[in-house]
Amino acid sequence: MLGGDAALVKRKLECIDAGSEYCPCYLAETNECITCSHLQGKEFCDCNWRGVCIYQEYVWSGYKSKGIRCTCRAALLEKKYLSPNTILFRLGVTRTLARELDNPGAYIFIRNEDKPSYFDVPMSVMAVNTEENEISVAMQVVGAKTKALESVREGLVIRGPYWNGILGQRYLKGMKDGNCLVIARGIGQAPAAKVVRYLCRGDNQVKIIADPGKVGTIFIKEFIGNAPCEIEELDLTSKQGLRIINKYLKNEKYDIVFSGGSDKQHLYIIQEIDKVQDKPYLVVTNNNEICCGEGVCGSCSTRIESGVRVKACKVQLDVRKAIERRILNG
Numbered sequence: 001m002l003g004g005d006a007a008l009v010k011r012k013l014e015c016i017d018a019g020s021e022y023c024p025c026y027l028a029e030t031n032e033c034i035t036c037s038h039l040q041g042k043e044f045c046d047c048n049w050r051g052v053c054i055y056q057e058y059v060w061s062g063y064k065s066k067g068i069r070c071t072c073r074a075a076l077l078e079k080k081y082l083s084p085n086t087i088l089f090r091l092g093v094t095r096t097l098a099r100e101l102d103n104p105g106a107y108i109f110i111r112n113e114d115k116p117s118y119f120d121v122p123m124s125v126m127a128v129n130t131e132e133n134e135i136s137v138a139m140q141v142v143g144a145k146t147k148a149l150e151s152v153r154e155g156l157v158i159r160g161p162y163w164n165g166i167l168g169q170r171y172l173k174g175m176k177d178g179n180c181l182v183i184a185r186g187i188g189q190a191p192a193a194k195v196v197r198y199l200c201r202g203d204n205q206v207k208i209i210a211d212p213g214k215v216g217t218i219f220i221k222e223f224i225g226n227a228p229c230e231i232e233e234l235d236l237t238s239k240q241g242l243r244i245i246n247k248y249l250k251n252e253k254y255d256i257v258f259s260g261g262s263d264k265q266h267l268y269i270i271q272e273i274d275k276v277q278d279k280p281y282l283v284v285t286n287n288n289e290i291c292c293g294e295g296v297c298g299s300c301s302t303r304i305e306s307g308v309r310v311k312a313c314k315v316q317l318d319v320r321k322a323i324e325r326r327i328l329n330g
């Protein structure tokens with residue numbers, strides 16, 4: 001049983017699915033809801049959710065979870081190598097799914113249709129064409145699951161939509177007419193492309209710093225449409241690269257910095273931000289290991305302050321605390 005601060009922390013967690021058509025989810029049926037105290041088995045209501053009451057929705061849906069995400073076959077419209085280890089998949093999906101995925105942080109599970117469900121791999125949605133009902137993902141081939149996808153010729157099985165691929169989404173969503181810096185390395189360019197388009201739609205000024213990293217190429221330009229951004233190539237692992245980032249942070253007064261890359265990269269950027277006076281909001285890719293995406297399997301469990309364990313596939317973790325804890329404390 002949680003007491004004091006830990007109980008408070010658990011109650012104030014922000015679930016990415018709250019208020020969506022997939023809420024309440026399976027967690028409500030087992031008194032494990034992330035947001036609603038009634039659906040955590042308590043007798044009182046003290047959630048901080050400002051949308052339609054989750055408990056009410058649960059009652060209206062007959063004390064059951066709502067909308068199970070679709071697992072369906074997607075037509076492979078294009079498969080193209082962006083570099084020797086990176087593949088672009090352009091997929092035909094339903095109109096509803098294309099619309100639901102047209103958000104920064106959106107991702108799907110994808111697998112070779114000849115393989116069992118444990119070959120599912122989370123992949124960020126890099127671009128969406130809602131008129132043609134198409135989505136694009138870029139995949140770096142690394143291990144068993146991605147190698148199985150590399151050999152795909154026709155259809156793939158996808159599951160979605162999921163949205164917690166980016167942490168700090170509330171800063172992105174509130175940003176208008178701001179000055180933003182997008183830093184992306186390697187395959188981190190895939191989620192960054194969606195962030196750039198989203199920020200540009202909100203009349204923000206966006207500068208992109210891209211590092212080819214292990215994928216060996218800068219492909220983000222192709223997927224940001226005609227977004228008016230300056231792109232600079234930099235080696236983010238070098239001292240000089242970090243010095244340049246520091247110079248930009250000092251001189252340009254950014255409102256938001258997005259980091260697409262490893263947790264180590266996020267940490268370096270946090271350390272550079274800490275050296276400047278006007279600190280921008282930080283938004284980063286969610287690098288936890290995600291298997292079900294539904295808050296059920298526990299593979300993404302991570303400890304936050306007060307020792308509380310949370311499911312990183314569902315919760316919008318505090319960026320700084322999550323990264324510092326994972327990198328510095330293991």
Ligand SMILES: Cc1cc2nc3c(=O)[nH]c(=O)nc-3n(C[C@H](O)[C@H](O)[C@H](O)COP(=O)(O)OP(=O)(O)OC[C@H]3O[C@@H](n4cnc5c(N)ncnc54)[C@H](O)[C@@H]3O)c2cc1C
Binds near residue numbers: 107140147190
């Ligand atoms: C929200 C999200 C979005 C992602 N978007 C992209 C993307 O757009 N393009 C891309 O190429 N990759 C993306 N990834 C990473 C991708 O899921 C892993 O590279 C892939 O699962 C590796 O599987 P594998 O069997 O080929 O390699 P493995 O040999 O199993 O693993 C290689 C590396 O990938 C990590 N990994 C393995 N399984 C997972 C998992 N289920 N979730 C997260 N990391 C895992 C391992 O920790 C290891 O570091 C994303 C991951 C997440 C969580």
Ligand code: FES
Binds near residue numbers: 313
């Ligand atoms: S990925 Fe299964 S609980 Fe988060």
